[in-house]
Amino acid sequence: MPAERWRQWPLALTLAFCVAGLIPVTARLFEASMQAHLLVQMPLLAFCGGYWVSRSERLQAWLERADPSGGVALVLGSGWLIYWMLPLNLDLATFDPSVRLLKVLTVPVLLGATLTWSWRQLGPVGRGVMLMEGWAILVRLGWIYLISPVQLCSNYLIGDQQRTGSLLLGLALISAALAAIWGVFGPFRKTDRCQPE
Amino acid sequence: MSSRTALSMALALCLVGGLLWQRTAGFSAFTYETWRQSQVVRQRPPVSDWRLQDDQGKVVRLSDWGEQVLLVSFIFTRCTSVCGALGVRYRQLQRAMEATGSKRVRLLSVSIDPAHDTPERLAEYRSRFGGARTSWTIARPADEQTLSTLISETGLRVIPDRTGGFAHSDSLHWIRDGRLVRISAWTDPALEGLLTDAG
Numbered sequence: 001m002p003a004e005r006w007r008q009w010p011l012a013l014t015l016a017f018c019v020a021g022l023i024p025v026t027a028r029l030f031e032a033s034m035q036a037h038l039l040v041q042m043p044l045l046a047f048c049g050g051y052w053v054s055r056s057e058r059l060q061a062w063l064e065r066a067d068p069s070g071g072v073a074l075v076l077g078s079g080w081l082i083y084w085m086l087p088l089n090l091d092l093a094t095f096d097p098s099v100r101l102l103k104v105l106t107v108p109v110l111l112g113a114t115l116t117w118s119w120r121q122l123g124p125v126g127r128g129v130m131l132m133e134g135w136a137i138l139v140r141l142g143w144i145y146l147i148s149p150v151q152l153c154s155n156y157l158i159g160d161q162q163r164t165g166s167l168l169l170g171l172a173l174i175s176a177a178l179a180a181i182w183g184v185f186g187p188f189r190k191t192d193r194c195q196p197e
Numbered sequence: 198m199s200s201r202t203a204l205s206m207a208l209a210l211c212l213v214g215g216l217l218w219q220r221t222a223g224f225s226a227f228t229y230e231t232w233r234q235s236q237v238v239r240q241r242p243p244v245s246d247w248r249l250q251d252d253q254g255k256v257v258r259l260s261d262w263g264e265q266v267l268l269v270s271f272i273f274t275r276c277t278s279v280c281g282a283l284g285v286r287y288r289q290l291q292r293a294m295e296a297t298g299s300k301r302v303r304l305l306s307v308s309i310d311p312a313h314d315t316p317e318r319l320a321e322y323r324s325r326f327g328g329a330r331t332s333w334t335i336a337r338p339a340d341e342q343t344l345s346t347l348i349s350e351t352g353l354r355v356i357p358d359r360t361g362g363f364a365h366s367d368s369l370h371w372i373r374d375g376r377l378v379r380i381s382a383w384t385d386p387a388l389e390g391l392l393t394d395a396g
Contacts, residue, residue, distance in 0.1 A: 069202050071202055071205075072206050075209040075210050076209045076213060079209070079210070079212075079213025079214065079217070080213060082213075083216065083220070086220070086221070086227050086228075087228045088220065088221065088227055088229050089220065091228070091354075092229065095354075152228050153229065154228070154230060154356075155229075155354055155356060157356065157359070157364050158364075
């Protein structure tokens with residue numbers, strides 16, 4: 001069915017993006033600057049995994065049996081997020097082919113897919129914690145990269161590092177503003193939901 | 198939360214914790230530079246007999262130093278940042294060696310920019326600090342092959358910066374009996390002890 005097949009193109013696109021992270025020519029495009037590596041390639045790899053989870057009903061059925069609460073996925077996802085935030089791993093992925101392979105294979109699955117699944121399974125409090133923690137990570141990491149007098153990645157110049165730090169803090173600022181707007185006008189208003197019984 | 202879920206979460210925590218532990222050498226190395234240091238202490242990787250050309254144009258080899266501990270730092274003469282500090286530090290260590298008469302340690306500065314750093318330029322670098330040649334050798338890799346060999350053997354990362362120079366590690370590489378035995382910061386106070394300690 002051509003119509004059915006046509007609908008597969010986003011899936012093909014995500015797979016192509018992952019493969020592009022392995023082909024030296026395209027991999028170097030993403031790894032050339034710290035900003036592209038940490039703020040474009042990594043989030044997009046994670047997004048690919050998240051997309052697979054939200055797209056595949058078979059995968060969801062399997063996850064429903066394996067991890068109905070989303071707790072295991074949350075532990076795996078946040079642990080793997082910490083793993084790939086280390087300057088060491090960012091560095092190694094740019095010149096050690098085995099670490100690059102590990103990145104492309106595991107960031108979509110162990111970071112993107114897991115965090116997406118736990119987000120789907122968690123209640124509002126859990127989601128709030130995830131959002132707050134995600135925001136805190138942006139601030140912490142951005143602040144460290146911005147003020148560190150030491151070049152933390154051997155492969156990226158300190159100017160690159162500081163620009164990445166500023167961008168992370170900028171993202172934190174934007175998300176804080178969005179969260180504030182959501183908090184004031186969104187579904188958390190007392191009048192909307194918390195009516196006395 | 199069922200006990201099965203709790204157990205699975207604990208296992209998942211052990212898994213990612215174990216992977217983190219393994220990568221960071223026991224939660225101690227979070228940057229490539231510190232990781233390289235911990236790997237060297239563990240593996241003591243062998244280094245080949247580098248062919249270098251010193252600031253008098255003479256070819257020297259790593260094996261010429263025999264059993265002496267060689268402190269190797271990497272520099273380039275156009276460098277405006279840490280290479281100057283490294284030179285000052287080497288002169289300071291050299292003075293300490295002269296004061297004690299110790300022959301245990303020798304100093305070696307290797308240029309990572311051999312195309313530009315001719316023996317004359319290396320001699321000019323020395324003249325900035327005024328160290329004698331006897332215990333401090335300043336040299337460049339004798340050929341391109343040696344440059345890439347010493348970079349891969351030490352795990353050094355050299356990346357071009359925006360001013361035509363390079364960003365590179367300022368650590369000191371301890372080489373003894375053809376092995377890289379330690380990488381330490383140039384500010385490491387243990388270096389003074391190394392000059393005189395026996396063994």
